[in-house]
Amino acid sequence: MRTAHRVEQVRAAEAALMRRLPDGELMRRAATGLAAVCLELLSPAGVYGAPVVVLAGSGDNGGDALFAGARLAGRGAAVTAVLLSPRRTHPGGLAALRAAGGRVLHAGPDDADVLERVAVPLSRARLVLDGIVGIGGRGGLRPEAARLLPLVEASGATVVAVDLPSGLDADTGRVSGPVLRAHLTVTFGTHKPGLLLSPGAGVAGTVHLVDIGLGPELARLAGGPDGPGGGPALYCLQHADVAAVLPVPGRDTDKYGRGVVGLAAGSERYPGAAVLAVSGAVRSGAGAVRYAGSVADAVLAAHPEVLVHRGGPREAGRVQAWVVGPGLGTGSAGEEALGEVLASDVPVLVDADGLGLLAARGPEPLYRDAPTLFTPHAGEAARLLGVERAAVEAEPLAHALRLADAYGVTVLLKGDRTIITEPAAPGGAEGLGRAQGPGGDGAGAEAGRGGAGDARERRVFVNTTGTGWLATAGSGDVLAGLVGGLLAAGLPVVEAAAVGAYLHGLAGRLAASGAPTTAPDVARALPEAWRQVASTATG
Numbered sequence: 369m370r371t372a373h374r375v376e377q378v379r380a381a382e383a384a385l386m387r388r389l390p391d392g393e394l395m396r397r398a399a400t401g402l403a404a405v406c407l408e409l410l411s412p413a414g415v416y417g418a419p420v421v422v423l424a425g426s427g428d429n430g431g432d433a434l435f436a437g438a439r440l441a442g443r444g445a446a447v448t449a450v451l452l453s454p455r456r457t458h459p460g461g462l463a464a465l466r467a468a469g470g471r472v473l474h475a476g477p478d479d480a481d482v483l484e485r486v487a488v489p490l491s492r493a494r495l496v497l498d499g500i501v502g503i504g505g506r507g508g509l510r511p512e513a514a515r516l517l518p519l520v521e522a523s524g525a526t527v528v529a530v531d532l533p534s535g536l537d538a539d540t541g542r543v544s545g546p547v548l549r550a551h552l553t554v555t556f557g558t559h560k561p562g563l564l565l566s567p568g569a570g571v572a573g574t575v576h577l578v579d580i581g582l583g584p585e586l587a588r589l590a591g592g593p594d595g596p597g598g599g600p601a602l603y604c605l606q607h608a609d610v611a612a613v614l615p616v617p618g619r620d621t622d623k624y625g626r627g628v629v630g631l632a633a634g635s636e637r638y639p640g641a642a643v644l645a646v647s648g649a650v651r652s653g654a655g656a657v658r659y660a661g662s663v664a665d666a667v668l669a670a671h672p673e674v675l676v677h678r679g680g681p682r683e684a685g686r687v688q689a690w691v692v693g694p695g696l697g698t699g700s701a702g703e704e705a706l707g708e709v710l711a712s713d714v715p716v717l718v719d720a721d722g723l724g725l726l727a728a729r730g731p732e733p734l735y736r737d738a739p740t741l742f743t744p745h746a747g748e749a750a751r752l753l754g755v756e757r758a759a760v761e762a763e764p765l766a767h768a769l770r771l772a773d774a775y776g777v778t779v780l781l782k783g784d785r786t787i788i789t790e791p792a793a794p795g796g797a798e799g800l801g802r803a804q805g806p807g808g809d810g811a812g813a814e815a816g817r818g819g820a821g822d823a824r825e826r827r828v829f830v831n832t833t834g835t836g837w838l839a840t841a842g843s844g845d846v847l848a849g850l851v852g853g854l855l856a857a858g859l860p861v862v863e864a865a866a867v868g869a870y871l872h873g874l875a876g877r878l879a880a881s882g883a884p885t886t887a888p889d890v891a892r893a894l895p896e897a898w899r900q901v902a903s904t905a906t907g
């Protein structure tokens with residue numbers, strides 16, 4: 369499991385660790401890891417004489433970059449440091465760089481002809497280290513740093529962000545002004561949420577984590593009564609985590625024991641959505657799929673194994689979870705089907721037109737005893753919250769949390785980095801918190817009145833397996849069926865959502881393999897995605 373922590377958690381862990389270590393030890397570890405990555409990047413074309421530019425701001429982020437630059441200079445690279453606040457540069461880092469033979473240019477707000485001076489080293493650079501600002505940054509980059517961005521971009525150099533791309537908000541991934549786009553980010557101690565979430569992930573490039581010994585401190589803080597506390601701000605599943613929870617039938621399992629998932633989907637106008645949702649459900653690990661609705665013939669033609677009912681969900685027979693919404697239509701038939709499904713006592717996944725129908729009613733908690741999961745894309749989330757789509761895209765995590773609180777549901781917010789979040793725990797930070805588990809939807813609605821946006825006591829997952837090729841019509845329907853089937857198979861709601869997003873993203877990659885793909889192909893690739901994941905558990 370990869371995890372990410374908020375800045376206040378990182379600071380508290382660093383402070384605790386620093387009390388036990390010699391002065392400067394943490395920065396030494398960070399700079400050593402950073403320099404090792406840079407040397408690897410430079411090695412193929414040779415380190416000796418390689419032109420490198422270090423952009424150094426006024427804080428410890430600049431210190432990391434300067435110490436790493438000193439190591440590169442010590443290996444023969446031609447390093448130029450560009451100081452954005454010459455009077456406030458990290459003294460130890462600057463001294464080390466000078467001692468190793470690095471060149472220094474001043475580029476502060478009061479320095480004249482800065483652009484002319486830095487233009488030549490930047491145009492020659494093979495590697496640029498961005499040590500302008502790290503977790504101490506606020507807002508987009510300041511003008512004295514922002515004016516260098518066009519030169520860096522024009523240089524064609526590989527840009528390595530130190531800890532995080534300068535100008536990116538570490539906690540949210542928000543980009544609120546100029547930001548230096550990186551090919552690679554070398555981050556220290558733990559991932560920062562902004563590196564994994566959109567839109568930040570899009571400017572961070574590949575993220576490389578350097579272990580500086582923070583792990584045990586972060587774990588101690590998570591369990592302790594003082595400081596920012598709480599577990600990781602974000603969890604990011606890996607193959608082994610998914611393999612550990614995939615439902616596997618035992619010797620005595622029958623099809624009903626594996627779970628039956630019901631789908632209330634499709635309409636004369638959108639029969640394909642029902643077929644696609646079913647195509648995900650039949651490959652989800654559930655033992656059987658029931659379909660209730662008006663396009664049973666289309667479903668049967670594509671999937672003869674499905675149990676169909678040509679009426680409403682209430683009369684369709686027993687299921688362990690319902691999916692409602694894909695292609696359902698927003699007329700009275702859709703409204704009725706949604707009402708029947710929500711009145712059931714099993715977990716319910718609401719997607720597409722089901723969400724449209726709920727958005728029309730406005731935000732209000734869904735008081736259900738069983739868990740409810742919403743699977744909106746940004747546009748649907750915006751309608752459910754009554755905000756602009758752009759606002760959701762700029763800060764998806766905050767909006768996923770708001771949505772979970774406003775409706776008292778678990779949320780899977782689709783996008784290039786899909787977010788899954790539980791509703792707030794009852795009583796906010798002091799409440800039962802994560803131990804509450806995924807079943808507390810109704811209680812979450814209570815907490816939502818107080819603590820919107822407080823992610824401390826609930827698990828939030830981000831999925832990184834996707835690919836832009838998944839942005840193809842109907843791929844969301846496949847996901848809905850898949851996650852519904854995982855719910856029916858007995859996975860807790862937040863796990864079903866996170867595991868479903870993981871397999872769906874991987875299937876998207878396998879189906880696309882670098883070329884356009886279709887929703888049916890994504891569904892067909894699900895078994896291979898499952899096999900690849902499962903093989904990590906069996907060796």
Ligand SMILES: NC(=O)C1=CN([C@@H]2O[C@H](COP(=O)(O)OP(=O)(O)OC[C@H]3O[C@@H](n4cnc5c(N)ncnc54)[C@H](O)[C@@H]3O)[C@@H](O)[C@H]2O)[C@@H](O)CC1
Pocket residue numbers: 382383386394395398425426427428429430432500501502503504505506507508509510513530531532535556580
């Ligand atoms: N605290 C620690 O123990 C460690 C910190 N490390 C490094 O230290 C960094 C944090 O250092 P600091 O707390 O000094 O903070 P930063 O170096 O991230 O930034 C603070 C400085 O940047 C300036 N600044 C803030 N916003 C800006 C903006 N929008 N545009 C331009 N300049 C801006 C501020 O005036 C301030 O002087 C981490 O990101 C990491 O790189 C690592 O060395 C590991 C150990």
Ligand SMILES: Nc1ncnc2c1ncn2[C@@H]1O[C@H](COP(=O)(O)OP(=O)(O)O)[C@@H](O)[C@H]1O
Pocket residue numbers: 745782783784785786834835836837838839840841842843844845846847872
């Ligand atoms: N740029 C992207 N990178 C990765 N995944 C994406 C991207 N864009 C969309 N997706 C994924 O594709 C799916 C699209 O779902 P959705 O928007 O509901 O489409 P539809 O309504 O056509 O089924 C979601 O799983 C989403 O996370």
Ligand SMILES: [K+]
Pocket residue numbers: 429498499500501502529530531532533534
């Ligand atoms: K940086």
